[in-house]
Amino acid sequence: MGKHERFRLLDLDELQEKISKLGLEIPLSDNLGLLARPVKVAEKTIPNALSVHPMEGCDGTVDGEPDELTYRRYRRFASGGAGLLWLEATAVVHEGRANPLQLYLCRKNKDAFGKLFDTIVETARAEFGSNHGVYTVVQLTHSGRYSKPEGKPAPIIATRNPYLGRNLPEDYPVIDDEQLERLEDCFVEAAVLAGEIGFDAVDIKACHGYLNSELLSAYTRDGKYGGGFENRTRFLLNIVDKIRDRLGDAIDITLRLNAYDAVPYPYGWGVDRADYRKADLSEPIKLLRMLRDRGIKMVNISCGNPYYNPHVGRPYDTGPYIPPEHPLEGVARMLNITKTIQQSVPDMVVIATGLSWLRQLSPFVAAGGIEKEWFGLAGYGRQAFAYPQFARDIVENGALDARKCCIACGKCSEIMRDGGRTGCVIRDAEVYASIYRAGREGKPPIQSNRVAEHV
């Protein structure tokens, strides 16, 4: 394993050299035109091969409606030109919200989400014309063990997990099967609302250790949602089947799936049972083939757990600890996992994660992945916060401006942990520097007028 190093690469040659020196396999191409090509997902066309990943802003109202900063973020994303905009984690029940300002899709909030949807579609059209039909996905979630709806942890756990549940008493109650069954219906209700609003797709979020992701690794759980593969995937598959029963093909269904948790067996999914540092993708691939057979056409691949091993899913320069590897090894791991998935389900559009650390060199990896068929779309998370115009610059100028890129400093995650509304502290300092400072000083998060009215 390489030693951790901050990003210091100047150009494609240096990146190539570092890849060779570390003995990694990362696809590269300077044919950036590939990123400007439309991508077909069944009947629909995504205008280019660049996507904004779901990025929670923690900036809704206490009722879970989008608020001023939420609109601002999505206007910036929509005017940035990415063909696919994957909206952030949006709760399906209040008690499953990860923070008091997390978005919450329920009937009462439907009109507000409708306004957000219209803002996105109209902004993209105004910038790029009526041929640029941005594809929108809303990510439906229950935060499970990371639920914090009133600002204090209020975990709802599917299993007792010694790695992820260190602060919980041994007899902490586990959510029962009847409650899980009722929650399936809450996902369906939210999907119905998303369909009425006009979103192209719903994502049944299955990553990062949240409830649905935790259930995939619920080996030690008793009852119909734990133990064998069929039981552990029941929650996800039931939700998919119920949405299809209610809505037919009226809305696309997709998912953000952790292919590899990097948590030891029997508590992590997609891991080699003897050595959790290696991925074993047999179950994720089996699940994806079942989903494909149910008509699911697209999957967004992620890895790791942001609370337990954040370096796995978001390679960084500075963060809560110094990672035990070079960030490029993290990038390579995620991309190689994505490649194996794409090759196992070639008829699905697979979206790659983990490009932001590569800054202005990321388009070469994005284009390389598409050229070599490792994935169909390149997704950007932190880069979209820092540089919302990234897609436009790649497509129109064939380059990213290094001075505008994400520097993988981890400050957007720190704001979240401090309970503030998040964005890029470095490149969008006017809005987020003061929020960041207040959070670090332990001051209550700065809130908007609309939020203040409620508290």
Ligand SMILES: Cc1cc2nc3c(=O)[nH]c(=O)nc-3n(C[C@H](O)[C@H](O)[C@H](O)COP(=O)(O)O)c2cc1C
């Ligand atoms: C502040 C912040 C918020 C995030 N919110 C979400 C989210 O709502 N849903 C999700 O699936 N991933 C979320 N992620 C993970 C990102 O989508 C992405 O997987 C990760 O940042 C790695 O991609 P990148 O290297 O392009 O940043 C979040 C990450 C950060 C830093």
